[in-house]
Amino acid sequence: MQINKIGTNVLSVFFPTKCYICGAEADLLCKSCKSQFIIPATRCAKCGRALPDAYSNYICQTCFTGKPVFNGGIAFFKYTDTIKSWIHNVKYGKNSYQIRIMDLFKSQIVEAISQFKPDILVPIPLTIEHSYLRGFNQSLLIAKKIANWINLPVATALKKTKFTESQTTVGADKRKRNVRNSFTASKKVKDRRVMLVDDVFTTGSTINEAAKTLKKYTDTVYFFAIAGT
Numbered sequence: 646m647q648i649n650k651i652g653t654n655v656l657s658v659f660f661p662t663k664c665y666i667c668g669a670e671a672d673l674l675c676k677s678c679k680s681q682f683i684i685p686a687t688r689c690a691k692c693g694r695a696l697p698d699a700y701s702n703y704i705c706q707t708c709f710t711g712k713p714v715f716n717g718g719i720a721f722f723k724y725t726d727t728i729k730s731w732i733h734n735v736k737y738g739k740n741s742y743q744i745r746i747m748d749l750f751k752s753q754i755v756e757a758i759s760q761f762k763p764d765i766l767v768p769i770p771l772t773i774e775h776s777y778l779r780g781f782n783q784s785l786l787i788a789k790k791i792a793n794w795i796n797l798p799v800a801t802a803l804k805k806t807k808f809t810e811s812q813t814t815v816g817a818d819k820r821k822r823n824v825r826n827s828f829t830a831s832k833k834v835k836d837r838r839v840m841l842v843d844d845v846f847t848t849g850s851t852i853n854e855a856a857k858t859l860k861k862y863t864d865t866v867y868f869f870a871i872a873g874t
Contacts, residue, residue, distance in 0.1 A: 664678050665731065665734070665740075665743045665746060666678040666727055666730055666731060666734075673745060673746055673748070673749060674746060674749060678727050679749070681725045681726070681727035681728065682722055682725075682727065682728065682746075682749075682750065683695075683722060683723040683725060684721065684722060684723075684750070684753060685722075685723055686698065687699075687700060687701050688719070688720075689703065689704055689705035689708055690702050690703065690704050690717075691704050691705070691708040691713065691717060691718075692705060692707070692708050692713065692715075692717075692718055692719075692720060692846065692849060692873070693717070693718050693719030693720050693721075693873070694707075694720040694846060694873035694874075695720075695723045695873065707848065707849060708849075711848075711849065711853070713849055713852075713853045713856070714853055714856050714857045714860060714866075715841070715849075715852055715853060715856035715866050715867060715868055716856075716865055716866055716867055717761065717867050718761075718840075718841075718846075718852065718867050718868035718869060718870070719757050719758075719761075719868075719869055719870070720845075720846040720870045720871075720872055720873020721750075721753075721754060721757060721869065721870065721871055721872065721873075722871060722872040722873075723872065723873070724845065724872040724873060724874040728871070728872045731743060731746060732783075732844050732845060732871065732872070735783055735786075735844075736779065736783050736844070737779075739780070741780075741781050741783070741786055744783070744786050744787065744790060747787070747790055747871075748790075751794060754791065754794075754869075755791075755794050755795055757869070758791065758795065758840065758869055759795065761838070761840060761867045762838060763797065763838045763839065763840035763867060764797065764798075764837050764838045765797060765798050765799075765800050765802075765833075765834060765837045765838070765839055765840070766788045766791060766792055766797050766798070766799045766800070766839075766840050766842055767788070767799075767800055767801075767802045767803055767834065767839050767840070767841050767842065767855075767859070768782060768784035768785040768787070768788040768799065768801065768803075768841075768842045768843070769784045769803065769841060769842065769843040769851060769852070769855055770782065770784075770801065770803050770804055770805045770828070771784075771805060772805045772807070775805075783844050784842050784843050784844060785799070785801070785842075787842050787843075787844065787869075787871065788842040791842065791869070800831075800833045800834065802830055802831045802833040802834045802839075802859070803828050803829070803830055803831075803855055803858065803859065804828065804829045804830075804831075805827060805828060806827060806828065806829050807826070807827040821848070821850045821854075823850070824850050824851050824854040825854060826854075827854060828854060828855055828858040829858065830858045830859050830861055830862060831862075832862055834859055834862050834863050835862045835863060836862070836863055837863055837865075838863075838865045838867070839859055839863055839865065839866045839867065840866075840867045840868060840869055841855055841856065841859075841866060841867070841868040841869070842868070842869050842870075843868065843869075843870045843871075844870065844871050844872070845870060845871065845872050845873070845874065846868070846870035846872070846873040846874070847873075847874045852868045852870070856868070
């Protein structure tokens, strides 16, 4: 009986019959939850976060005032409550398999990333402590999935050298101080077109600090994030 239960649980991961978000009968996502995975039509020309339709090709206020060092990027989805719930489930609910939701948007994600012509993907790292507590790095999982789609190498070319508070618990100014000088980079990225990979783009402090570190070895650093606030 126990063996049958284990088999059923395994099958439910690879062949889900319930929506990962709300539990309704569906394959990965029900229609209602999928409608909240919103791909913006109008984005900031620098960071790719959603902007109102009237501001096509504008630069958002954060990029205008912050003058980020990354060359460009895209925060793919709007950060809706449904997206927030999904990412929280992946990161903190020990449900890393739910990253499979990305498969439903494969063609759109590939198209979005291909415009930057990257030749290497670099996930934002966790500290050793956070890696141990969580058991995995969600940014690495995202990077590996994208790499399989577009046949790119994934390099762990960044190392987190400073234990920092979660960026979700602090304000914008402290986010910058929180991550300052918190990364080291390897020469794996030398003279390559790098695409950083992360889950959520908020103030851009983490991505910007990572890009600044990588630019010791390359002039071109873009980023892809699942969602942008």
